Amino acid sequence: MNILVVDDDKSSGLAVAEFIEEQLGYRIELFHNGAEAFAAIQQNDFKMIISDLRMPGLSGLDLLKKVKSLPKGKSIEVIIMTGFGDMESSIEALRGGAYDYLLKPVNVEELAILIERVAENILLKEENRDLKETYRREISLVKSEEAERINYYETTIREITSVGKIGVFSDSMRSVVRMAEQFHGDRSVPVLIEGETGTGKEVVARLVHYGKDNSILQPFISINCSAISPSLFESELFGYESGAFTGARKEGKVGKLELAQGGTLFLDEIGEMPLDMQPKLLRVLQQKEMYRVGGNKPIELDVRVIFATNRNLKQMVEEKSFRSDLYYRLNTGRIYIPSLRERKEAILSFSQIFLDQYAKKRGRKFRFISKEAKLLLQDYAWPGNIRELKNTIERATLLYNDLELKAEHIRFLQSDDENENTGDQPLIPGRIILPDEALHIEQLELEIVRKALKKFDNNKSRTAEYLGISRSALRSRMKKL
Numbered sequence: 001m002n003i004l005v006v007d008d009d010k011s012s013g014l015a016v017a018e019f020i021e022e023q024l025g026y027r028i029e030l031f032h033n034g035a036e037a038f039a040a041i042q043q044n045d046f047k048m049i050i051s052d053l054r055m056p057g058l059s060g061l062d063l064l065k066k067v068k069s070l071p072k073g074k075s076i077e078v079i080i081m082t083g084f085g086d087m088e089s090s091i092e093a094l095r096g097g098a099y100d101y102l103l104k105p106v107n108v109e110e111l112a113i114l115i116e117r118v119a120e121n122i123l124l125k126e127e128n129r130d131l132k133e134t135y136r137r138e139i140s141l142v143k144s145e146e147a148e149r150i151n152y153y154e155t156t157i158r159e160i161t162s163v164g165k166i167g168v169f170s171d172s173m174r175s176v177v178r179m180a181e182q183f184h185g186d187r188s189v190p191v192l193i194e195g196e197t198g199t200g201k202e203v204v205a206r207l208v209h210y211g212k213d214n215s216i217l218q219p220f221i222s223i224n225c226s227a228i229s230p231s232l233f234e235s236e237l238f239g240y241e242s243g244a245f246t247g248a249r250k251e252g253k254v255g256k257l258e259l260a261q262g263g264t265l266f267l268d269e270i271g272e273m274p275l276d277m278q279p280k281l282l283r284v285l286q287q288k289e290m291y292r293v294g295g296n297k298p299i300e301l302d303v304r305v306i307f308a309t310n311r312n313l314k315q316m317v318e319e320k321s322f323r324s325d326l327y328y329r330l331n332t333g334r335i336y337i338p339s340l341r342e343r344k345e346a347i348l349s350f351s352q353i354f355l356d357q358y359a360k361k362r363g364r365k366f367r368f369i370s371k372e373a374k375l376l377l378q379d380y381a382w383p384g385n386i387r388e389l390k391n392t393i394e395r396a397t398l399l400y401n402d403l404e405l406k407a408e409h410i411r412f413l414q415s416d417d418e419n420e421n422t423g424d425q426p427l428i429p430g431r432i433i434l435p436d437e438a439l440h441i442e443q444l445e446l447e448i449v450r451k452a453l454k455k456f457d458n459n460k461s462r463t464a465e466y467l468g469i470s471r472s473a474l475r476s477r478m479k480k481l
Contacts, residue, residue, distance in 0.1 A: 001026055001027070001047045001048065001119060001122070002026070002027045002028075002029065002044065002045060002046050003020060003026050003027065003028055003029075003046065003047070003048045003049070003050065003115075004028075004029045004030075004031065004041060004044075004046045004048070004049045004050070005017045005020070005028055005029070005030050005031070005049075005050045006030075006031040006032070006033070006034060006037040006049070006050070006051045006055070006060075006063070007032065007051070007052040007055070007081065008032050008033065008052060008054075008055040009052065010032055012052075012104070012105075012106075013030055013031075013032060013052070014030065015106075016106060016111070017030040019108055019111065020050075020111075020115065023108075023112070024112060024115060024116075026115070029046070033055070033057065033058075034051070034055050034057055034058030034059065034060070034062065034063045035057055035058045037049075037051070037063065038058060038063055038066055038067070041067060041070070041076070047075070047076065047077065047119075048076070048077050048078075048079070048115070048118055048119070048122070049063075049067065049076060049077070049078045049079070050078075050079045050081065050102075051063055051064070051078065051079070051080060051081065052080075052081045052082075052104075053080050053081065053082040053083075053086050053089055053090065053093070054082075054086065060080050060081075060082075060093070061080075061089055061092065061093055061096070063078075064078050064080070064093055064096055064097065064098055065096060068096065068097045073097075075122075075125065077099040077118045077121065077122060078093075078097065078098045078099060079098065079099055079100055079102060079114060079115075079118065080093045080098050080100075080101040081101070081102050081103075081106060082101055082102070082103065082104065083103070083104050083251070087254050090254075091254075091259065091261065094219045094259065095217060095218065095219060095262070097217075099118055099121070100114055100118075102114065103251075103253070109472075112472065113472065116472070116475060116476075120479070127357060127361065130357075130360055130361065131353075131356070131357045131360070169343075169345065169346035169349040169350065170338075170343040170345050170346045172338045172342070172343050173337075173343065173346065176204060176335055176336075176337055177207065179335050180204050180207040180335060181207070181211060181212055183208050183333050183335070184207070184208050184209070184210075184211040184212075185211075187302075187304040188304075189332055189333040190285055190304075190305045190306070190307065190329060190330055190332055190333060191205075191208055191304075191305075191306045191307065191333040191334075191335065192270075192306075192307045192308075192309070192313075192330040192331055192332075192333065192334045192335070193205055193306065193307065193308040193309075193335045193336075193337065194308075194309055194310075194313075194334065194335070194337070195310065195336060195337030195338070196310050196337075196339045196383075196385055197310045197384065197385065197387070197457045197458045198340075198384045198385030198386055198387030198388055198458065199337040199338070199339060199340070199385045199386060200337060200385075200386055201268070201308040201310075201337060202222070202268065202308065204335060204337060205264075205266045205306045205308060206220060206266075208264070208304075208306055208335075209263070209264040209266075209304065209306070218263030218264070219259060219260055219261075219262070219264070220260075220264050220266065221256050221259050221260040221263065221266065222266040222268065223236070223237070223256055223265070223266070223267050223268065224268045224269055224460075225267055225268065225269045225270055225271075225272040225273045226269040226272040226459055226460075226461050226462075227460065227461055227471070230274040230277075233273070233274055233277050234277060234280070234293055235253065235255065235293050236255060236256060237255050237256055237257055237277070237281075238255040238257060238258075238280075238290050238291065238292055238293055239252070239253050239254045239255030239256075239257075239258055239292045239293065240252055240253055240255075240292050240293035240294050240295075241292050241293065241294040242294075243294065244292070244293045244294025244295075245293070245294065252292070255290075255292065257284065257301060257303060258290075258292075258299060258301075260303045261301065261302055261303060262302055262303075263303070263304070264304040264305070264306055265303050265304070265305050265306070266306045266307075266308070267305065267306070267307050267308070268307075269308070269309060269310070269311075269459075270307040270308065270309050270313075270330070271309045271310075271311035271313060271316060271322060275321070275322075275323065278323045278326045279323065279325075279326070281326065282323070282325060282326045284301065285305060285329055286329070288300065288301050288302075289301055307330050310457065313327050313330070314327065339382070339385055340382040340385045340386060340389065341381055341382055347377055347378055347382070348369065348374055348377065348378065350386060350390075351374075351389065351393060351405075352369060354389065354390050354393035354394065355367075355369065355393050355405055358393060358394050358397040358398075359397055361397075362397050362398065364397050364400075364401045364402075365401055365402060365403050366397055366401075366402060366403065366404070366405055367403055367404070368403065368404045368405070369404070369405045370405060370407065372406065372407035373404075373405050373406055373407045373409065373410060376407050376410060376411075376413060377389075380413050383454070384454065384458070387458070392410060392413065393405075396409040396410050442480075445477070446477060446480055448467070449463075449467065449474070449477045449478070452466055452467055453478070460474055460475070460478075
């Protein structure tokens with residue numbers, strides 16, 4: 001992927017460019033002038049732009065507007081680098097289509113995480129675009145039976161901005177979509193989305209935010225509560241004033257609630273929020289205002305708040321691990337997403353979509369699913385829900401190339417079920433027995449990561465801690481999965 005960096009401060013721009021190129025491995029074009037950078041953007045294929053906000057001539061905000069006005073502008077993600085004093089302009093940039101912003105001096109760890117997140121988003125958009133183009137092309141090429149099948153997919157899939165497609169192949173999901181569209185119309189109602197890991201809670205959250213027409217330009221700010229240290233939660237959510245605590249940035253920091261002004265704040269894994277933070281969040285929902293840490297001036301809020309959890313909050317209330325007053329406030333707008341095993345009629349439709357998608361992506365011949373494979377797919381419990389089904393089809397298209405997806409291509413699903421019931425011995429250092437045939441160490445490593453994620457219900461923080469690696473290293477391996 002090509003990334004363009006533009007910063008009139010030559011030393012700062014060079015430091016950012018060298019870090020991305022040497023540590024993250026992306027190709028970099030560096031400019032110190034906004035006009036020259038825009039000329040290069042018009043002539044070359046850049047997926048990502050990292051631009052300083054304040055520059056002589058063409059500023060970062062002006063560059064963002066010109067990029068987004070290009071025919072290819074929607075496919076280019078822009079990150080703005082800014083000082084604390086330019087926060088109003090940064091928020092304007094977010095509303096103008098910027099993906100995110102970074103405070104200068106740039107923290108390289110924050111930069112690496114942000115670039116990785118943008119790269120994943122770009123890949124997802126490209127996959128969705130390819131899938132849509134494939135459907136359009138195949139309608140004119142395939143037999144009438146396949147044309148009807150493809151038309152069925154198109155009429156039962158909704159495209160959600162920044163995430164992709166949501167399948168509505170069952171009555172229960174049609175009900176979920178209707179409720180999401182109803183809640184979209186009333187921003188004052190907090191929305192609680194419940195469902196198992198992998199059911200698509202963030203996709204539904206974005207449907208609540210963007211609505212039917214996907215024309216909303218206001219920001220959608222997401223926080224995973226399980227990924228934030230309890231000691232940092234308040235400053236991450238509310239921001240802080242200069243000198244609010246030891247180690248704080250001297251210029252202070254804008255919190256996620258303030259960044260979401262006019263738009264939506266999505267709090268994923270709300271069951272992991274520290275107890276002492278819950279009454280403060282409840283006050284925000286009731287009073288529609290907040291204080292930064294160390295601040296004494298109230299800040300009025302115009303923010304829709306959406307929550308998601310894979311835990312039983314009602315049970316947590318009974319166990320005194322979640323506040324009852326906050327729970328009843330969240331439960332005003334409740335959406336429950338059923339697990340895949342509760343809507344088995346959707347399994348084959350999703351399977352065919354993913355098969356078409358990955359066959360196109362990997363240049364495979366796959367077009368159909370055999371009768372035996374269909375039975376295997378429908379009989380499996382799918383503890384990882386849609387996410388696990390998608391990964392299963394992707395794995396099959398990676399390992400095989402056939403016109404028809406057969407049962408032997410996904411037989412590992414039965415192996416997973418058997419392994420969970422046979423009492424297989426754990427990996428113990430010093431007692432590992434190597435097989436006689438060749439051993440592919442990377443494949444073994446990825447299998448360990450996959451099983452660890454399953455062990456902890458895809459909780460990245462607990463999985464990384466269990467494996468003794470950083471969250472960044474875990475994300476890198478998950479992309480390979």
